[in-house]
Amino acid sequence: MNRRTFLGVAGGSFLIAGATYYAFSDKSNFVRADLKPDSNVKTGLTPDQRQIAYLASLAPSGHNTQPWMIRFIEPLHWIICNDKRKWLPAVDPMQRETILSIGAFIQNLEYAAHSLGYRCEFSLMANTNQDENVMEVKLIRSGSKLRYNAERIVQRRTVRSNILSVDLRAEDVKLLIDNEPDLIHFIPRTDKAYHVLNEQTIESNKIQSYREPAQKELADWIRFSSKDAELYRDGLSTGSMEIEGIAGWLVRNFYGKSNVMAKSFRDQNIKQVEKQVASSAGWFLITSKDASVGSLIETGRRMQRLFLKVREKNIAIHPMTQILEEPSIHQSFNVSVGIIDPVQFILRTGYVKKYPDPVSLRRPVERFTQWVT
Template structure:
């Protein structure tokens, strides 16, 4: 679920800044580890509840919008909601991706609840992707057995660069796919299907980059400065976009939403996509039998289960969904893949030499709790 089409800033960019100006500039990327715990204003939440919900919020979402809220009914009894203020109508007009993201949130919540000795009793409420109330959940105390390792949730990261091009090993594919081979499809980099996805990803990114509403939507979710990143605790930061060093300093201090709409910015984004698709072990497609709310939520959960496995095998995942977001590329995808099911996720995969720590920001639990 990712549309980060960014910046490989020109190495030759030079800006002369006096020592005093530099000292007061935005000097380093704001990371998740830099964020301090805020005071909990919601006195209803028990410590277990707060920790479970924070772990749930570490789920991925397009542009890191975090499109969920939690309505607090009583202790251990909540409704998971769909926050329309976090929708991406230019690239996700039917909120398909929003519901998939809420599914990843649910999977994290269930794993986290289990680690604290609870099981989840789910009750689906939503009938459409636009319904505000999505899922009711009751946490029920149980005897904990084989609790999920929550460090996997804390350490999950979307990685965008430095993929190796080695094909995934057979044992790694079997481990990742496990009991869900019907809906998880690995396309090795050597296959014609993988090469087709490479080409179409570049084309879809070009189409999307040329669409001003999509580009404007992207601009709205970029947190150029550390000040804005801290203020909103969501969106795309220079750290999540992997813009480091001098390039990151330039972006944080001299870029704004207006830059996103300029042609040179769009061209750099396409160049970056070309570089990304040239580095991978191929692609993983996740499919579903239909597009119902229940199925989309389960497919999001399926993707998150996969995502939480990859780090221990030194495999990176980078969701690149543009093909599914542009009608001209989407309608050609299933015939080209020879797949009849609905394709819901397109994930670029590859081995890494070194796995970086997570950096994306998350809103404090108090920000997404509603009474």
């Protein structure tokens, strides 16, 4: 066999091997639409209760940890709990973000109940961010014919890419602030604070990317493969991180936790953040009057109410919290943007030409509910 013949045969063999590998590889992002029922476990929940719990779970959370649990005392009497297994001690050591996320969950729960003809009676139980029992809720048949449109909950999603640098219309800003200008602050592109937010977001991401505990924590919550995404149904999937095409195929098939700790991955993340902040209409900052559990829950609810309005206006929301997670940046942040009250959310925003479908994963109801015995 001469050299040319050998190279032809070898090349063909490599092509066949490559095609075979691709045929059995992880070829597409695993997204919410791919989820199937986890099991046929009988939980004793009525269809209404199951639907309310599921819709509540569509709330956002840091790294999509979903840090909530529901305990059923009786069919329409629940306790919303703080699941410490889902905490993020490296970036959220005081569980501030955890309680904010539970607040968003509670807002979803109230809207979901309303969509099915119930009203909620809430009683705060927690005194600290670490308490397990956070909120007691009783569902009561309301008889109201006016129902919340639960499709808004289903269709909500975080959008990271393709946000336009086009000014938000004044009427849209007014709708989103919703008569709460002392608690929801819009920083437009023309404001000096806008550039401060851009710069400090980049700087805090640089710090966090090279802070080992934070990067390891991130690695623990990334679900690169579709197998892991389907198994855990939480965390950051390639779909929710908007890693598509060839890049998506590569990371699904060849990346793992060790890659997240590599310099190249950290540097690429910083470049991506620089690209993101270079394109937006501005930032929404959501504040609270204090840092009590009750205030944090209400602030989480306030954020979720805003988040559930934006899709109808083709406005994207991208939470970027690193400024609040890095003390060296956070300590001077309020002064630099001219806000007195504690800032609890930093949300990059702007219009998008086409709103993408929701893709982030959610655990089935059976995994975050239990009956009190």
